[in-house]
Amino acid sequence: MARWPFSEEHEQLRASIRQFVESELAPSADEWEREADFPTSVFTRMGELGFLGLAYPEAYGGGGGDYLCNIVLAEEMCRCNSGGLAMAVAVQTDMAVPPVFKFGTEEQKHRYLTPAIRGEKVFCLGITEPDAGSDVAGIKTTARKVDDGWVVNGSKIFITNGRRADVMTLVAKTDRDAGHQGISLFLVDSDTPGFHVARTLDKLGMHTSDTAEITFTDMFLPEDALLGNEGEGFYNISWELQGERLVGSAGSIAGARRTFEAALAYATQRETFGKPIGKHQVIRHALADMATEIEAAQQLVYAAAWKVNQGEYPVREISMAKLLTGEVSWKVADKALQIFGGYGYTMDFPIQRGWRDSRLIRIGGGTDEVMRDVIGKMEGL
Ligand SMILES: Cc1cc2nc3c(=O)[nH]c(=O)nc-3n(C[C@H](O)[C@H](O)[C@H](O)COP(=O)(O)OP(=O)(O)OC[C@H]3O[C@@H](n4cnc5c(N)ncnc54)[C@H](O)[C@@H]3O)c2cc1C
Structure with a gap:
């Protein structure tokens, strides 16, 4: 059953993106990570599948969906096991291209938006x-x-x-x-x-x-x-930054949930002093805190996304979501690495990648300090 704020259609979309990400992206993630690169054909393939223009009108080659489709994409992209790849795609779908749709002339939309949706032009x-x-x-x-x-x-x-x-x-x-x-x-x-x-x-x-x-x-x-x-560029880029921050928040907290699941699974298997480490109260409580904070941050992301979907411009909630998801993702990644012990510190286990990748959300697209400043100003300070 669909979970608020998503509908059955969103869940069908989620299933098809997940199928693609797990079968066509995730198997190559380690290799692309080692090469510090991925083939540009990822964009054309995602364009073919319609994933780069989910919420744009069909007249430009888009899917005609709503804003929540972009949140579904951001959440599912974290299953590719590479924050870098997910970010590269998000720059195309939710950062560099939306201003073309919002502020561009018809000529610019046909020249740039349609090829971007098809994955023929990378932005x-x-x-x-x-x-x-x-x-x-x-x-x-x-x-x-x-x-x-x-x-x-x-x-x-x-x-x-x-x-x-x-x-x-x-x-x-x-x-x-x-x-x-x-x-x-x-x-x-x-x-x-x-x-x-x-x-x-x-x-x-x-x-x-x-x-x-x-x-x-x-x-x-x-x-x-x-x-x-x-x-009008300053105001227009300030508009763009809201979408950038919200989709970054959605992706990072979805990634944190995956990291939590990996830590939870490890805590049930790894034994010390005669029992699984998850049965030691310290670890159990650490996992409980992680689950609670992820849930709270994700609900804030959904509240902000729901408002965007209703046509609102919720700068306050978006800034709070960016701040909270950044801090929670980082904390979750660090606690998860601790739960994995020495193995977490090796390159053999993927936990280190999430630990390194998740750090960026507290800097990119507006730092924690900038988010606090925005929130403080909106509280009248
Ligand atoms: C991997 C990566 C990818 C990126 N991708 C892009 C991209 O595609 N396009 C793009 O344009 N940019 C991109 N960025 C840039 C990113 O958005 C900036 O790094 C970020 O906005 C911070 O700017 P800065 O690094 O110049 O830090 P600075 O602005 O120099 O800030 C340095 C420190 O001072 C703090 N600080 C600054 N001003 C204040 C203040 N008024 N009060 C309190 N503290 C303050 C900051 O919070 C920070 O801790 C990317 C960055 C990284 C690392």
């Missing part, structure tokens, strides 16, 4: 810069207006899918003196002269996903590369 999102992460308004990449377009100079860092992307949704300054109103969005083809992948970053976790630094040198963009209205 990345360019917000963060070497000198500006949390302070988005402090970015220095400029798009200077010229007669028939824009000339972009600057750089972006930590760009997921940056090495393989065909298109970047770019945040740039179009008026240095206008503060928040001086920022605009652009759609940039990565083969545009002046677009350069400077390096791939080596990371603690999320190894399967590529993370790049990208530079722009006198990169010319035509007029129609502007996405949305000039000067």
Whole structure:
């Protein structure tokens, strides 16, 4: 039976995504993790299956579903056993592409949205810069207006899918003196002269996903590369960040639940002092705390997602969900590793991957501190 807030249709979708993820992605996860890469054909295959555009209108090649379909996808992707792969897909489905649908012209939607849904164009999102992460308004990449377009100079860092992307949704300054109103969005083809992948970053976790630094040198963009209205980019990217945070929360807490299940299974098998370690009260209580905190965080994710599905814009709940799921996922991963003892610390057991991957959610897409600031402001402080 479907569990709130999902319907029977969502559960059917869940079953088909699960079948795909377990049969076509999970078996290769270890190899892709070792190679720190995965084939771009994953995008085309997911496009064929309709998983990259679940909630977009059919007119653009989407599935015509509701927002909760995206939550189902994020939850099921954690079964691929690779946080990096799940993140790469989420950047496409819930981060870089939604602004095209929300703010793009019809021409932009046909040129970019439809191929993104088919998995023919891979997207990345360019917000963060070497000198500006949390302070988005402090970015220095400029798009200077010229007669028939824009000339972009600057750089972006930590760009997921940056090495393989065909298109970047770019945040740039179009008026240095206008503060928040001086920022605009652009759609940039990565083969545009002046677009350069400077390096791939080596990371603690999320190894399967590529993370790049990208530079722009006198990169010319035509007029129609502007996405949305000039000067509205800060507000438009703030809208994008809500979806990014919520889907990140859904994926990370679903991952935490899987980690918990692995720890629970281990605690029933591993024996010390003549009984399974789960029968020692300390371990039993640790598992009880993990189960409780996962349940609470997941219900907060569902409450926020339900509101989004109703057409609301629940920044407060999304920020709380991001903060809580980040902290709970990290705590669960750490406690699980402890329950696995020395084996948890070896590379032979997958627990270390979840421990490394889960750490990112407290940083990416807005740190814990930024979430606390948003929540504090909304509480009137
Ligand atoms: C693996 C990975 C993938 C990523 N993918 C992308 C991507 O695809 N696209 C993209 O644009 N970005 C991406 N990011 C960037 C990510 O969103 C930023 O790292 C994040 O927003 C934090 O910015 P920063 O690293 O510059 O930290 P900073 O902003 O320099 O913050 C450093 C520390 O100071 C704290 N801090 C900052 N300001 C305040 C304040 N006002 N009050 C209290 N504390 C504060 C922060 O919370 C943090 O603890 C990715 C990052 C990683 C690691």
